[in-house]
Amino acid sequence: MKVWPFKIVEGNNGKPMIEVTYQGVTKLISAEEISSMVLTKMKEIADRHLNDNVKSAVITVPAYFDDLKRQATKDAATVAGLDVLRLISEPTVAAVAYGLDQKSKIAGAKNVVIFDLGGGTFDVSLVIINKGKFEVKGVSGDAHLGGEDFDNQMMDHFVVEFNRKEKKDISKNPRALARLRVACERAKRILSSTTFTIIEVDCLYDGVDFSAKITRAKFEELNMDFFNKCMEIVNKCLEDAKWDKKMVDEVVLVGGSTRIPKVQQMLQEFFEGKDLCKTVNPDEAVAYGAAVLAAKISGKRNQMVQELTLSDVTPLSLGYHAVGDVMSVMIPKNTPIPVIRERTVTTVVDYQSNFYFKVYQGERSKVTDNIYLGEFILHNIPVALRGIAKAKVQFEIDVDGLLKVSAEELITGQKTDVKITNGKRSISKEEIDKMLNDAKKFKVEDQNYRKKVEAYNDLEYYVYLMKRRVNDDNVRKMLSPQNLRKIDDLVAGAMVWLEIYKLVEIDVIAVAEKKKKLECAFNAIIGPFM
Template structure:
């Protein structure tokens, strides 16, 4: 095979129903067609007595070999067998799913006369290997490096499983890129030609996942992700399932026969339903005709677009709720959205388009790039950016992701100090200074948390960073510089440096540790709202306690200074000593005191100290005046 003038990298959109591969070549994006000439390839694997088929050949024989034709592997990858979504989906799949030894779902098929079990990663790796072969043939070289796209709300387990599948397929993964972000890059190549900043909503509804992202694209092509949302288990396959359920019930009502347990019948019905769904995007009515569907019965029925919409209206409404939630997170009114971009094959559904247009008061929808290809298109730009450093056109295209939750450190009193707020564009770097909280403190233990609550223990502990052998000194004298640095790949590095001794240490937190499922993230955000009043009261109380503690410490330190004691009378020195001692004891026994009590104590102390300082200043002034008169 030949080689290019520089290292090549491909981009693969690993879809639930269809996958697509692209490459940046000759200063433009090229979507690579497979051997059948199709620009997308079914994410489908078929096992027979003689061979294993991938892509179009597998899909073409699905109706006659349904029990051994595997699809929707993306809906299984990284999930457990007990997952509610897996349990729901497997009722409608014609292939068999069993529980593996580690609790993961296993796909069971008959291959070359023997029963075989496959993990979802293995099935996905076959699709990824197919896409690699398609690219290798077109480019006439062995491509190792790839950017692979995943839904924005894929969790840690699902992302790791996708990387594992890619590795099995022979790919070196440059980056897992969120699908709506990839689409933002694709459209950013053209949209940034408009003057000024524009807000773009990416609506990505595919075969098995749904993502929404709000991004800002400036005139220079810089893309900033403001907020995102979605559902890693919602898409065209759910619409197919609703139709399948509908016709299973209709068949039973007509013929008093239940086909829900017959894999072959379900497989053939599913193929017919998917075909009908596509037809309904351009016509208002279509028919389902299947010869010998079950027990020799020929099944024929009609379905209208209106009925299809009725079956799936709850899914469509859920999509609109997600759009509104994304705008709420971004704190942007829908009137400020300049463009609405459609990505994913399911956005061809007229009702989806109509509801989006109604939501945005008639705004036209952007479909200049084939929705099946937009994700691979944008991912290919990023692949080129990571490989071809000399290409200024792609180097100027910058993608900024956001932190879904705040990141920070635990402070005295189990208080969460936010260093990087949620929805901060990444990459991002922030430095803060921490001071010792006790005399002769020799060690700093920095606890890194993620979340929105005021109390650190109500958030997620990501890790601890220890810095030892600090110079011994009074409280607050020794300082440590702490740096939070999160890169464009989502990896967080927390480093600490003590300038006098030069001691330093660091902690790396991977992007997978920072990612959570949509449900987990939503719960943390809802809890922050639910307990907002309590959290604010807690923060107010702890900050008041810390401020009073610092004041008392400073008072004790002043009273140890002989120069200061010399300016006070003996009686005032005794009073101040007694005040400092009593306040120290008071703080020890009133650590849980309410804010009002702390505020009152602070006012009392400051009043005593102020009266003594004022009396001392008057005495100094009188002494100075008498000295002047005498002279």
């Protein structure tokens, strides 16, 4: 939040909302709405490319996304008008891209580490690939570690340098920081292929230009803590799955940030000199694998895709609040999904009338240290001494990694069946409907805005052609002094009109009328364009 160029404010029930100004009005937008806008734009691109209406999609998420984030992603897809065929972890489908690329070379089972370091998240997956079968054995990661962190570290470094050099504080100016961050991201990319570069931003703050040198060594020093954290997560993932380094046959790089030389060096040293696999484009691997999976699900597939089988795992343990603030684990981390687990529970106090379940996700012993997912109540159980009344609790994770919990009282058969959502943070049906209506409204507004821009650009181009023709010496010789003044005034007036209406709301009809009048006046003096 400290480095974002926009504000985060508290919405209903403590839900974080993004505050933006749109057409002069301040609006509060949820993360799911922003995500749906991105998905809507991608859908439009796909529609144009395929000349068809795309209705379904396979959506990938970071492996370490918990249940709430996965559900929020699915909600965003609903708002974007997409039916989610499958929600799947990014490194899992990246393994598909690698596996198909290497299919002819793979003999027998191969143990593969997928090292996925992107712009905002980091995931590690351990996958066994054997004759088209992709079996995930372990995942680990950090949902808040990636290239943006490297950019921000560099930006913080240059903020200090700018403040020291110019005796001006830019840390409170979001626009200046955003421009500096863009320059830092560009420098980061350049440093992957050269040992130093120059950061240059014209008129960064208060009219001051900024220019500074940064070396690859300095970049590595600034981000060494993040790089070390990546290696720690790799090590933890291997330990959780009880894999030894020597068991790993391939280390596959996925995500743009894996191009950083220091990351590659540290990873190679961690695996004792093993060559890293770079045959798959790190920017395209996830999308490629998702497309293959979509082809398999939709039935449009060749023999190689038909043989593909994928099994993912749950990234975090799932359980409920037990006596003494302890989390009773129902589904341990790295359990293959889909999965169903059941357990019988009993009352813990005399004459208890309800079973009250709080559901959590995480690896800590105390429930308060884990992620709260939601709660539900099984009402009207037979009143008796403690330990008499019993209920069967069931945790079910579907292929998308989403959780459903149910409970049944064994004597009366009383049941409750709920899809776990965090009531405070999740989107209600009413909110989803509102987002859908807003999306339709914004679509109309966007279409109108596009028409205005096209009309304005059309007029601007016509004025440019007028100006170019009027400045032609041969044309000027043909005109009388009176007509020459008229035509010069006409062009000058059109230029002023364009400048005045550049930054304000314009009407498409008004622009079209302006162009029509210009054409008539121009044609009367000089004749139509050839």
